[in-house]
Amino acid sequence: MRKHLFEGLTRLPLTERPPKASQTAIDELARGLDGAARKRLGRSLSIRAVDAGSCNGCELEMHALNNAFYDVERFGIRFVASPRHADVLLVTGPVTKNMREALKWTYDATPNPKWVVALGDCGRNGGCFAGSYAVVGGVSEVLPVDLHIPGCPPSPIEILKGLLALLERVNAKTAAPRG
Amino acid sequence: MPALTDLIEAGRPVEQHAPWRRAVVAPKIWNLAVEQLAAGHWSLLGLWAEPDTVHMALLDAVRDIGVISLKCAGGRYPSVGQRHPPALRLERAAADLFGLLPQGLPDTRRWLDHGQWGVSHPLAAGALAAEASAAPAHAPAMASYRFLPAEGESLHQIPVGPVHAGIIEPGHFRFTASGEIVVRLEERLGYVHKGIEGLMAGSPVERAAKLAGRTSGDSTVAYSLAFARAVEAALGVEVPLRAVWLRALMAELERLANHLGDIGAICNDAAFVLMHAHCGVLRERVLRASDAAFGHRLMRDRIVPGGVASDLSEEGTAAVRSVVTEIRQRFPHLVELYDNTASLQDRTVATGRLKPALVRQYAAGGYVGRASGREFDARRSPGYPPYDELAFDVPLLQEGDVNARVWIRIREVEQSLSLTEQILQRLPGGPIRVDVAGASVAQTGVTKTGGPCEGMALVEGFRGDILAWLRIGEGGMIECCHLRDPSWFQWPLLEAAIEGNIVADFPLCNKSFNCSYSGHDL
Ligand code: SF4
Numbered sequence: 001m002r003k004h005l006f007e008g009l010t011r012l013p014l015t016e017r018p019p020k021a022s023q024t025a026i027d028e029l030a031r032g033l034d035g036a037a038r039k040r041l042g043r044s045l046s047i048r049a050v051d052a053g054s055c056n057g058c059e060l061e062m063h064a065l066n067n068a069f070y071d072v073e074r075f076g077i078r079f080v081a082s083p084r085h086a087d088v089l090l091v092t093g094p095v096t097k098n099m100r101e102a103l104k105w106t107y108d109a110t111p112n113p114k115w116v117v118a119l120g121d122c123g124r125n126g127g128c129f130a131g132s133y134a135v136v137g138g139v140s141e142v143l144p145v146d147l148h149i150p151g152c153p154p155s156p157i158e159i160l161k162g163l164l165a166l167l168e169r170v171n172a173k174t175a176a177p178r179g
Numbered sequence: 180m181p182a183l184t185d186l187i188e189a190g191r192p193v194e195q196h197a198p199w200r201r202a203v204v205a206p207k208i209w210n211l212a213v214e215q216l217a218a219g220h221w222s223l224l225g226l227w228a229e230p231d232t233v234h235m236a237l238l239d240a241v242r243d244i245g246v247i248s249l250k251c252a253g254g255r256y257p258s259v260g261q262r263h264p265p266a267l268r269l270e271r272a273a274a275d276l277f278g279l280l281p282q283g284l285p286d287t288r289r290w291l292d293h294g295q296w297g298v299s300h301p302l303a304a305g306a307l308a309a310e311a312s313a314a315p316a317h318a319p320a321m322a323s324y325r326f327l328p329a330e331g332e333s334l335h336q337i338p339v340g341p342v343h344a345g346i347i348e349p350g351h352f353r354f355t356a357s358g359e360i361v362v363r364l365e366e367r368l369g370y371v372h373k374g375i376e377g378l379m380a381g382s383p384v385e386r387a388a389k390l391a392g393r394t395s396g397d398s399t400v401a402y403s404l405a406f407a408r409a410v411e412a413a414l415g416v417e418v419p420l421r422a423v424w425l426r427a428l429m430a431e432l433e434r435l436a437n438h439l440g441d442i443g444a445i446c447n448d449a450a451f452v453l454m455h456a457h458c459g460v461l462r463e464r465v466l467r468a469s470d471a472a473f474g475h476r477l478m479r480d481r482i483v484p485g486g487v488a489s490d491l492s493e494e495g496t497a498a499v500r501s502v503v504t505e506i507r508q509r510f511p512h513l514v515e516l517y518d519n520t521a522s523l524q525d526r527t528v529a530t531g532r533l534k535p536a537l538v539r540q541y542a543a544g545g546y547v548g549r550a551s552g553r554e555f556d557a558r559r560s561p562g563y564p565p566y567d568e569l570a571f572d573v574p575l576l577q578e579g580d581v582n583a584r585v586w587i588r589i590r591e592v593e594q595s596l597s598l599t600e601q602i603l604q605r606l607p608g609g610p611i612r613v614d615v616a617g618a619s620v621a622q623t624g625v626t627k628t629g630g631p632c633e634g635m636a637l638v639e640g641f642r643g644d645i646l647a648w649l650r651i652g653e654g655g656m657i658e659c660c661h662l663r664d665p666s667w668f669q670w671p672l673l674e675a676a677i678e679g680n681i682v683a684d685f686p687l688c689n690k691s692f693n694c695s696y697s698g699h700d701l
Contacts, residue, residue, distance in 0.1 A: 001453075001519070003512075004453060004516060005453075049346045050342060051371070053373055054371070054697065055393040055394065055395060055399075055697045056697050057399065057477055058396070059346050060397060060477065061476070064459075064466070066459070067459035067462070067463050068456055068459065069463050081345065082344065083342075096370065096373055098293045098369055098370045099349060099371065102349065105342075106342050127393075128378075129390075129393075131378070132374035132377060133296050133301045133377060134296055134372050134374035134377070152393075152479065153396070155476060
């Protein structure tokens with residue numbers, strides 16, 4: 001145990017340079033985030049992940065965001081256990097009909113201001129599962145979506161780019177003087 | 180004790196079903212098979228339905244595999260679950276999807292159908308389907324779902340989910356506890372049911388292959404492999420040798436990534452974060468090597484019917500070699516750390532004990548089975564290439580606790596490292612794919628004898644054996660396909676393993692099983 005801790009002190013950090021925020025994501029946000037009450041967000045973002053029918057691939061890459069390479073907490077981004085602590089709902093899956101209700105409840109339990117990010121191709125339009133009797137087909141069918149991060153699954157870098165775009169956009173809004 | 184072959188010969192064998200045989204049998208023979216299951220002589224590998232038929236895949240005492248099918252006169256058939264509990268949830272699922280009624284089934288509550296689809300029996304045919312679409316939507320599911328009672332003094336219930344406090348798939352757990360002690364856990368699943376079988380029916384092979392690869396994201400390689408092998412069995416397609424070996428390489432990389440991630444995550448649930456951090460690094464390295472080797476971190480859509488979609492380059496080989504070297508260096512220290520940390524052992528040893536008898540009864544695969552003394556690994560038996568040419572051990576323990584499941588995974592990491600090295604050493608050259616659509620049977624979708632063709636495969640994913648069964652009909656379209664996740668036979672055992680443990684140990688037990696939600700709900 002001591003050895004591992006000691007090694008941890010001497011080894012170079014694994015953490016990598018942050019990626020540039022993705023332009024398409026920013027553009028989409030510019031349209032999506034026009035509301036007023038973004039001030040309270042500050043420089044942190046609390047995310048509540050909701051699996052609304054994912055194959056679990058998207059979740060694996062979300063988990064990866066917490067590993068030593070990506071270490072999302074350094075951006076002020078953290079995953080929280082309750083929607084009541086969250087600014088952002090990060091929703092995956094084609095939204096199964098069996099999860100639609102729970103997703104709505106989770107959204108309702110999230111305090112304003114809040115944003116919804118649909119993660120993965122499924123979250124965008126149902127992906128491969130679109131057209132099934134058992135899915136609704138995309139998060140925006142159920143909730144207002146502020147940002148889509150495509151991919152199957154999107155790599156941690158892609159997720160990070162999207163989230164950074166969300167942060168930048170939100171903070172720019174906050175900093176701008178209001179008339 | 181009859182052999183499975185006797186039963187199949189007593190029925191009407193299906194012409195084109197490969198590699199194992201299938202027969203349509205009379206109710207008497209069906210019941211004979213149920214007797215063998217109930218007596219513990221045979222194992223149930225799967226139970227699924229078509230609009231007017233139920234199928235049961237069986238493994239007999241000499242490890243022979245076969246399928247028996249029963250026509251359901253009037254939409255009914257004698258329940259297997261009433262005598263052999265592992266079939267229970269499978270029968271409930273088949274009843275929801277196809278409207279087939281298992282006579283005598285003790286539990287007739289819906290399973291996948293939460294009353295939200297807007298149709299009942301979505302996969303039924305004919306009269307039943309017409310009736311289904313006309314049926315009004317059901318009452319809201321949670322309100323009407325009866326959980327099994329647990330009665331006694333000062334018992335209380337703890338409902339958890341479907342949305343959990345973490346990055347986890349959704350499902351509902353209903354604990355009944357006496358103080359801290361769990362006296363009963365009841366699972367309610369089906370939240371991520373996407374209707375994969377319904378989407379596959381009538382799809383071209385390529386589209387169905389994509390769906391198969393998205394059945395359970397962490398097992399995308401294993402599912403693609405199972406599906407591809409079933410298609411190839413049905414069509415009689417021979418896959419190029421290099422592809423066979425590359426598939427095994429992907430499968431072992433997937434196993435490595437999952438085991439490494441989960442070993443860390445289990446320790447994390449025992450509040451030992453250091454392991455989680457280190458294992459997370461190794462897992463990430465494996466994913467990056469997979470990306471370098473095959474162009475996708477999870478290797479999605481890389482195994483396709485007929486071979487593999489991308490070849491391994493020099494750089495890819497180097498990336499895989501270097502990750503194996505790194506894990507070989509670092510992993511032993513982590514194992515030592517696990518083994519020497521008393522506070523961690525205190526949580527994992529003797530926690531969530533699962534009895535070998537239950538594991539045998541449920542024919543539980545993977546580390547859940549092997550940690551409780553069931554020696555079964557589909558790579559070994561029935562076996563498939565190239566594993567017959569590779570040297571590896573199937574680790575086995577008897578204790579059945581969280582600790583044993585961790586150790587099985589540790590041992591499997593070591594085996595997978597060795598397998599990866601062996602594969603890289605002996606990887607043959609040549610083409611990586613044959614055209615499945617060009618296979619003579621596929622063009623017409625009809626075999627020489629005039630019937631459609633059926634194929635089956637059993638593949639070892641990191642969680643255990645995955646079963647794929649399918650029929651290819653006219654024009655090379657998938658007529659029907661069933662994929663059975665190992666979790667079907669592991670979820671019920673989690674309910675058993677948690678009994679008598681404290682509520683706080685549930686995450687630990689749950690993670691050590693790590694059953695799939697998506698794979699189960701389909
Ligand atoms: S987008 Fe892909 S990885 Fe994400 S849930 Fe859908 S199928 Fe799975």
